[in-house]
Amino acid sequence: MIDRFRTALDWEDARVFVALARHGSLSATARALGVNHATVARRITALETTLGARLFDRRSDGYGLTAAGMDALESAEAMEKAAARLARAPREPSLSGLVRISATPSLADGFLVPRLGTLAARYSAIDVEIISERRLASLSRREADIALRLGMPGDGAVVARRLATIGFGYYAAPAHAATLAEGAAPVFVGFDAANAHLPEAAFLARHFPRARLAFRANSQFTQAQAAAAGLGVALLPHFIGATLPGLVPVALAPACPARPLVALTRPLQPEDGAVRAVRDALAALFAAEAGLFAPDGA
Numbered sequence: 001m002i003d004r005f006r007t008a009l010d011w012e013d014a015r016v017f018v019a020l021a022r023h024g025s026l027s028a029t030a031r032a033l034g035v036n037h038a039t040v041a042r043r044i045t046a047l048e049t050t051l052g053a054r055l056f057d058r059r060s061d062g063y064g065l066t067a068a069g070m071d072a073l074e075s076a077e078a079m080e081k082a083a084a085r086l087a088r089a090p091r092e093p094s095l096s097g098l099v100r101i102s103a104t105p106s107l108a109d110g111f112l113v114p115r116l117g118t119l120a121a122r123y124s125a126i127d128v129e130i131i132s133e134r135r136l137a138s139l140s141r142r143e144a145d146i147a148l149r150l151g152m153p154g155d156g157a158v159v160a161r162r163l164a165t166i167g168f169g170y171y172a173a174p175a176h177a178a179t180l181a182e183g184a185a186p187v188f189v190g191f192d193a194a195n196a197h198l199p200e201a202a203f204l205a206r207h208f209p210r211a212r213l214a215f216r217a218n219s220q221f222t223q224a225q226a227a228a229a230g231l232g233v234a235l236l237p238h239f240i241g242a243t244l245p246g247l248v249p250v251a252l253a254p255a256c257p258a259r260p261l262v263a264l265t266r267p268l269q270p271e272d273g274a275v276r277a278v279r280d281a282l283a284a285l286f287a288a289e290a291g292l293f294a295p296d297g298a
Helices: 011-023 026-033 037-051 067-088 105-115 117-122 174-181 199-207 220-228 273-288
Strands: 056-059 062-065 097-103 126-132 146-150 159-166 168-172 187-191 212-217 233-237 248-250 259-265
Touching: 011 026, 011 037, 011 062, 011 067, 026 037, 062 067, 097 105, 097 273, 105 126, 105 220, 117 126, 117 273, 126 273, 146 273, 159 273, 168 174, 168 220, 174 248, 187 199, 187 220, 199 233, 212 220, 220 233, 259 273
Parallel strands: 097 126, 097 146, 187 212, 187 233
Antiparallel strands: 056 062, 146 259, 159 259, 168 233, 168 248
16 A cells, blocks of 8 residues: 655656666666665655555566556656756856956955955856956956946946945044044044045035044045044944944934945956856845945944
């Protein structure tokens, strides 16, 4: 009597079933598959239990298919053919080569580089070069394959993929934040004169024109460290300010507007598989840690 409790179909059971239907005996099937008699018998019993039907009549001259077995054989042979086609299918070529990523220093040092291990583990034959600078590397001249930039591009010749929304906030060392809570005027850490045109620098100059700028640096990561050392308040992207030890958020107004972060590439061709793989991996990485970039710092 077939067991009334069924389980999920096992392809190995079906494979043994097809072989037994062809060879007609346990011994011949076992030799063909390179297993022992007990394994063949066990697989057939398991398949009959799964299907809830007896597939063979055990006769003195071997195994003959029942009516249910004949019906099942058609489907099992179709599975066998499908498995054979799958085995012959062309494999995806191994992705390799050098992929150059251009990113701002704060994004490269404060977020991207510490998280590239997952990319290396997945694509061990892809080499990565990080170009850490504010200048937008030329994609058309192949100075970079992927450019991570704040703001949507005006150049229609590039392909833009939005990765995140970068939020900003005011951060300071706890002791300095306490003085502000007591009514002290804010003292800032910000960009040097050469970078006064950058949006965050221009925002501070516009909204805090009389405030003292006690420390200047060309890197937001350096500004964050200076703020943690107690030198003043820094306007930072949340992915730096909320993660660097020694900083706490400071309630100042107005809030700096959030900015879109995009991955720019030239139009990719079929042979650009490594670039496409890295771009997609970066998108997944930013999506997985979207909370670090949220406009509210959450």
